[in-house]
Amino acid sequence: MIAPTPQMLRGIVRRALDEDIGRGDVTTQSVIPAEATCGGAIVIRSPGVVAGLEVARLVFHEVDPSVEFRGKAADGEAAERGATVAEVAGSARAILTAERTALNFLQRMSGIATLTRRYVAAVQGTNARILDTRKTAPGLRCLDKWAVALGGGANHRFGLYDGILIKDNHLRIAGGTAPAVAAARRGGPHGLSIQVEVETVGQAREALDAGADALLLDNMAPAEMREIVELARGRALTEASGGVKLENVRAIAATGVDFISVGALTHSAPALDIALHISL
Amino acid sequence: MIAPTPQMLRGIVRRALDEDIGRGDVTTQSVIPAEATCGGAIVIRSPGVVAGLEVARLVFHEVDPSVEFRGKAADGEAAERGATVAEVAGSARAILTAERTALNFLQRMSGIATLTRRYVAAVQGTNARILDTRKTAPGLRCLDKWAVALGGGANHRFGLYDGILIKDNHLRIAGGTAPAVAAARRGGPHGLSIQVEVETVGQAREALDAGADALLLDNMAPAEMREIVELARGRALTEASGGVKLENVRAIAATGVDFISVGALTHSAPALDIALHISL
Amino acid sequence: MIAPTPQMLRGIVRRALDEDIGRGDVTTQSVIPAEATCGGAIVIRSPGVVAGLEVARLVFHEVDPSVEFRGKAADGEAAERGATVAEVAGSARAILTAERTALNFLQRMSGIATLTRRYVAAVQGTNARILDTRKTAPGLRCLDKWAVALGGGANHRFGLYDGILIKDNHLRIAGGTAPAVAAARRGGPHGLSIQVEVETVGQAREALDAGADALLLDNMAPAEMREIVELARGRALTEASGGVKLENVRAIAATGVDFISVGALTHSAPALDIALHISL
Amino acid sequence: MIAPTPQMLRGIVRRALDEDIGRGDVTTQSVIPAEATCGGAIVIRSPGVVAGLEVARLVFHEVDPSVEFRGKAADGEAAERGATVAEVAGSARAILTAERTALNFLQRMSGIATLTRRYVAAVQGTNARILDTRKTAPGLRCLDKWAVALGGGANHRFGLYDGILIKDNHLRIAGGTAPAVAAARRGGPHGLSIQVEVETVGQAREALDAGADALLLDNMAPAEMREIVELARGRALTEASGGVKLENVRAIAATGVDFISVGALTHSAPALDIALHISL
Amino acid sequence: MIAPTPQMLRGIVRRALDEDIGRGDVTTQSVIPAEATCGGAIVIRSPGVVAGLEVARLVFHEVDPSVEFRGKAADGEAAERGATVAEVAGSARAILTAERTALNFLQRMSGIATLTRRYVAAVQGTNARILDTRKTAPGLRCLDKWAVALGGGANHRFGLYDGILIKDNHLRIAGGTAPAVAAARRGGPHGLSIQVEVETVGQAREALDAGADALLLDNMAPAEMREIVELARGRALTEASGGVKLENVRAIAATGVDFISVGALTHSAPALDIALHISL
């Protein structure tokens, strides 16, 4: 699993704090004495997979490096309703100012990890791995994808720069599969594999003949997927995509595909309910 | 309705594009000829309220100012399944490179606007207005809140800087309602109203006596809310919060509160299904 | 009093140092040995209210975290001519490089605090509080307003985003007081009070009827102010503005207004004379 | 005269607008219709030298490039009370949002230019040129120095990086004038002249013998200045500094010094009174 | 060939101009009248491959968008001594201010393209392609690699993020080839190929058995390379690296390797001699 770099995390956390605090937390600064201290427990209010504790730690640290943050669970762990996953202690002003931003990160990442874990469980025992997509919240891709990995999923490419995926529209404009794959091989940087989107068995055959390293099976019936999986064995990886739901994911996995990508993991996961309980 | 400033939009769009494109769209650059052009239609695939067209326009514009973007619907309009809400035309490279980022914004904002519209419809005819919270995706608050407004909701404060909200924990640390409100009045900047969170009728009475401009009724039974609404009439605004669902929102509105705030609008709205159909 | 956030302070201090040091302090780097150390006393050379010590501390810290900075007075304290308000000790290069920038902050902020204290003293015993405006040095608003607060004044809104102030020109374009206030109530974010500028008693009446939370009395004669103060009692706060001088401020305060705003505090306060005395 | 680069101006203007507008001008956005237009005249309300028109133009342009800005006077021109120095026309929202920031720049720069012009007039007919210092508002040095130049003054070095000025404290730590000048000559970059601060005729002699290109005469009596001017003739430039006031500046100039530097130009100039008159 | 994105180019060009111009081109601003115009020809003074014209165009454009820049050759073209590769016309101040920065880009990129072209010519007719490395000037990688591509070379991965290259030291710490490749396959993102550095035929065999997509042959004798090329045929790509010189590159290519990477292309290419001839 590849976590975001410290630089990326810091940038995201600072922007989030700046967005929320702006020129100052006027309530806390005017109502809470500078010297007041308190403790707090971060509590899961509905069962799920916790993710984002390291981000929450950084949020409190950025607001005030002297706030103590003690993880009581690890990112990627399943937590019961009522479980305390972290404790904080220190300046009351800092803790109250950081609270909402820390929870916003935790709730979103835990929501994604929780939904991913359900998909992963649904395909357990098959060959298929659950994969994310680029359908992430703008500016939060590295966290969204980290949450997927913490939920047990695998990461697809991170952007348009670190993987070649020749889609339907590329093929139409490029004038066919063979010239498109050849152009990508010649012009793309050495080190990226080439994946081609296909909608029929015939297209899959073309893509394999053109030397594709992986196939993206777009919205295909299980029978067709199965046929392509056979064709591709030993020559290219296969990924099913489109219309994937918890109800049908196991049937798709049963076709033998290597990967199943699910946009909903990152664009429609409901937040996990998490709260900060303050103790004086 | 207060839309984000051009500066804020531009910053968010540029970061999103940078995150996705990084050092270059290796597929498009190697496979699509520089001079190729295409058209595209942005199509709604499940009914909802469209929001984010102005952001999508900016995404295409930032990738290539010569791409033409024609809105066929306005932000805040309800759209049927299959409706085309915008068309693009121009450089095929630019359109394919911008596609995912534009859709990510549109899908998120339209999802929020669509859910908000359902809450607004549920309280229609009552005094209550649906309000958002600070439970937004980090870095995207101005878009999340814009989407709420486009869906018909009202905006609460944007951050810790532009509204004084004295919560339970502030009251406990500050040593009571009267000193907390007095401190906020004295120390907060002139121009912000003061809202106090209350959990009982007694606390509401205290807050009103202390001169609060608004009350936040936290997770309260309808009967209690009703009683406080009576007490506050002509003295302070009332806002219900906590545990609000589509199923119970109308019952809450019936208590006579001025506002009902709903965190789920921005932390758990599923994305609206929207696609770009390319035409050569 | 709401001090600037650490992030804002750091940004301002870094830009100031960058502006002064650029690619390097060529005198100090070439003339002073790297290992030389010295002490220094920050001395007030004309009596006044000291403000900006925390900013000065940060300036030295940013240039070299090992420089020791000991405050001998607190921000907001009155200092006699000759008083030492802080001492520094450490690297001679760092101290000489930071000197001018630290003093520039101190002199400006202390100048503002000193002038504010004179206005505050002039209205002592009345109901009126001295208020700042948005007439600040571009980029330094949070320091200018902090200095006003340290001098004993109160802060008006910080920008166009955290307070609604409907001025003469807004009223003319919006087509009158009632529609303008209604539009602000409906479209502005929940949490901001609404202030209306008035030039006559009649306008004040209209604004009160429209539900304004505060009135800005622009360049008005004391008799009129007195009349409006009566009208507004218990309904809205009153602020006098325009043409305020040390000579007439007490007469204005005597009208019973809640606030008197003074642009000169931040746009025309002369710098306080402050120096750094180096000791080897 | 060396105006700030477009990059510097743009950075300063954007930061100023961001500071004032933040997440949006809530009054104007909610009260003024998007399609409303207006005109405006920038009017001088007390006589002085106008400076900052080009900055004001940029402020309006940054808020909305379609606002028309017509200069009716040139930066550096003297203006009578009541003179219109520029006119604007366009979107009412844009003009009202930009107003305060544009005026803040104009008032500060015109205040500096006006005070400079008075000093320049006071030494007219002598050899001396009025010079600014590094005692500027942090972050605004390039504007403060530009205003001095527009007022008829000359610019000293812009920062610690583009001029070598060996002050009293450098000399003490470096162990004397000769070694200090030699170190600066050897270690400083080729292209900068070397100025040495002196407090006595003896020190001036030492500095000249050490090869200084210029002398800074710190707080010296006229007789001494005169003596040093004689010594330095043809060998080094002379600059008087410290305790300069409008009352004594001509006497100082009469000593024959080449430059007189005045910190008050930039740290204590009162703002010039300038307003924007809106016309519908 | 994948050119840098407009965003990357603009960032690099602005930083370069800022570095050179700083607070202003004091010579040009004081000596050249604002209204003066001139023309200029960019002339190659020793034969080579021109690269960087599009960057130079952007340099002039950033300094002054009204300067006209006409390419007379295309990036990647070979130019004779004395050839004019571009002409500029417009503001004399802008052209003189931009001159050095534009030439610095052109000279560096053309130097790299010219050296690359010599390596490419040396292996002409063999299977091998010349490849760059990550040994680039810090901050200029996208230009250095673009210049290699313009010279006819191919691009290796752009950074540590878009290609998996398991080197000697990774293998030692990871405990062998098989576990390292398995870990990369499991933990790395889907879409990147896996390359393994080998120093012996035995190691190459291990890497192939572990499923490596490509082998890096480090400082190997031709006979060994040949043997590994045979082993890898149809299973993995081969790249020779280390100690490559113009004198021995053809012998290396003759071993049948797919790629030969040459650090000197970007860390030791001498600048091509290019000048700007001004015409009034």
Next chain:
Amino acid sequence: MIAPTPQMLRGIVRRALDEDIGRGDVTTQSVIPAEATCGGAIVIRSPGVVAGLEVARLVFHEVDPSVEFRGKAADGEAAERGATVAEVAGSARAILTAERTALNFLQRMSGIATLTRRYVAAVQGTNARILDTRKTAPGLRCLDKWAVALGGGANHRFGLYDGILIKDNHLRIAGGTAPAVAAARRGGPHGLSIQVEVETVGQAREALDAGADALLLDNMAPAEMREIVELARGRALTEASGGVKLENVRAIAATGVDFISVGALTHSAPALDIALHISL
């Protein structure tokens, strides 16, 4: 010698690391255990002057502040083939991730310092000092010039802002030497010396008469240089420039010029061969 400021160094190092690491070092993160540690020796593989150790230290520190970096040589020292100039110890992930960036800085700076040392040696015993130019890698000027100083050379101006150099083209547009020098004297900031480029003895005479502080002798024959050196003695410094090579630099120095500037120091110095040897 004037080293870059910590701020400049940090900015350059962070950009370089960001360029190389991007969204993460996928090899190291997936293959190397988080807890693995190692040591490393930075070894010179061909004799030269080491430069950039302080930059390399910062690179490792930025990636992981807990990595220990021990210099075994000082910047500016000559090192034999095989010499260890620094050692690192700590997290294996951090060391492997930082390696290439650290070496890229070291190799470039040491290459420049090594070439400079050869020029300096070639003129030893003469009056002339070797000077750098503005022909540096864009964005790296402060490092390139630091490396020249570490190699024993002197620094010319750092940019267009900190030295006045009136070149041939300025003179032609300004209408002659006398008006150009006068304009620079009047309009340029106080504190910069004025250098004039000359191509003939006649022009040198004009420049001296106009009061130039230094002359740039462009591509001149030794006899002419000698004549100008005589003319300028005691009046202006002289700098030879253009066509300088290791073969002819001593002959140029023998003319008595004060400075000889060499563009090749920074635009064509080959990298010094330096490696990191890892030890487990």
